[in-house]
Structures are given as structure tokens and as C-alpha cells.
Amino acid sequence: MDDALRQFKSEIFQGLANPTRIAMVELLRDGELSAGQLMQKLGLEQANASQHLAVLRAKQIVVSRKAGNQVYYSIRDRALIEVLEILRRYFYAQLSTTVDLLKQAARETPKTRASSHK
Amino acid sequence: MDDALRQFKSEIFQGLANPTRIAMVELLRDGELSAGQLMQKLGLEQANASQHLAVLRAKQIVVSRKAGNQVYYSIRDRALIEVLEILRRYFYAQLSTTVDLLKQAARETPKTRASSHK
């Protein structure tokens, strides 16, 4: 039954494993938006936006609500926002580590900058 | 520069978008393990384990430490454990919602169980 959980997690991750879809989820952070609004805000082809939304739906990341002519999307669970937030902090932690390493490398080999790493 | 962050996030997600790799990260939760230990605990082909570990390395999810003959892996940042933990809670929340829906459906159509949802 643990397998089911890992399967579930990996599908969530797969759903989020694309920058466009992450942008969509981030835009939905503060409330629902229609497919058209998402498409416009992200400058996507209509079909492409719809395909990405289909993935997010399939992976249970968003839910959709039909209102007349259009379809409104919202995040199914705030937990996912929390996940993105953790990764944001992680990113900056990583970033400063990297910057520190670069600074250190620069100090150790001050003559040439950018000593190509293979 | 927000694009870079989304790119980064999506790569992390891509790295975790596979049940085997999730299992690896979970096994590393309590400390480092060698490639061989991971392979054995998960019953993987040696090459396959190594490939998955390469992905986890490439996506900056784990770090490796060589000790003599073998290579020990550990999680680069506890944040990732936290992410998995959030998804675990999310999973059970989803699960009970689903169970509730099924119970409700069963109550509404008590004669036949499993009215195939297409």
C-alpha cells in the first residue's frame, strides 16, 4: 500500500514537472482563474494551455468549475502551494550556497575568472 | 529571474517524478546509504539503481560521498523530506475525500454497488 502512495506522489511531481504548469499553479495561488485568463497571462497557445490544464486535472492538482461559457480552475489543495513555497526557500538556499562556492573559487584562483568546468 | 525559479522547481519535480526515486529519497530520510544498500533494499538492477541515482544527483536532490570502494548518498536538503511529508498528508486527505464520495454514492444508489464510472 506504500507503493500506492509513492505512485501518487510521483504523479503529483510529474504533473508539476514543467515550468508552464508551475506558473499556472502559482497564478492560481490567490484564487480561481479561467482557462482564457491563464492562457493570456502566460502568453500561451490556446491548445497548449488547455493541454497543460488537462495534465493538471489528470494529476488531481487542480479542479475545474464550468460557468456558462468558460471554465474556471482552482488549486485542489493548499498543500501544493506550501510545497512550492518550500522549494522557493530551497532554491534561494541552494543559490547562496552556489554563490558562496563561486566566490570561494574566485578567491582561490583570482587570475582567471570562469575556469571552464569541463 | 522568476523563470529560473520555475525551471529549478520543475527540475526538482522531474527528479522526483518516479516511484523508485521517491523510494530512494524516503530511504535516505534517516541518513546516508550506499548505492548498493539502496539497490538491495529496493530490489533493483544494479544499472537501473545507478541510473536513478544519477538523475537524483543531476537534479541536485542528493549528494554523494565516496568512501573507499563505495559511494554513499544522502539528501541534500531536509526541505525535500518536508515536501514528501506534505504530500503524504495530502494523499490521505484525498483518499478520505474519495472514500467519503464512494460512501455517499453507495448511500444514494444502495441497490447496485460499483456503478461503473465509465
Next chain:
DNA sequence: GAATCATATGCGAGTATTCGAATATAATGA
């Protein structure tokens, strides 16, 4: 009903992932 707007789906090409089998490398010990 016809025209239109919002969204979804199907198709095909290009690219990326995943796996097992085979091979390569690197450290250890005889």
C-alpha cells in the same frame, strides 16, 4: 438554426525517460 466565443481533443514530429544487457571504471586485496 447559424455565427461566434471559450475550451477541449486528436494527430504527428521531435525530444526525453525508462529499462535491461553489456561494458567500463575505480578501489581493494591476493
Next chain:
DNA sequence: TCATTATATTCGAATACTCGCATATGATTC
């Protein structure tokens, strides 16, 4: 040096993803 152990890399086939283009569906308005 040779053999052995631990790990990594390469290759090829199968599968999956992503995109643009074309087409389909569904609601609204005339």
C-alpha cells in the same frame, strides 16, 4: 599484476511528453 567488488556509463528499444496545427464540442447571441 590479476581478480574481485562496487559503481557508473553506454546502447537500443519501448514508451511518454511537448508543441503546433487542425478540428471538435458546448454555451451564447442573433
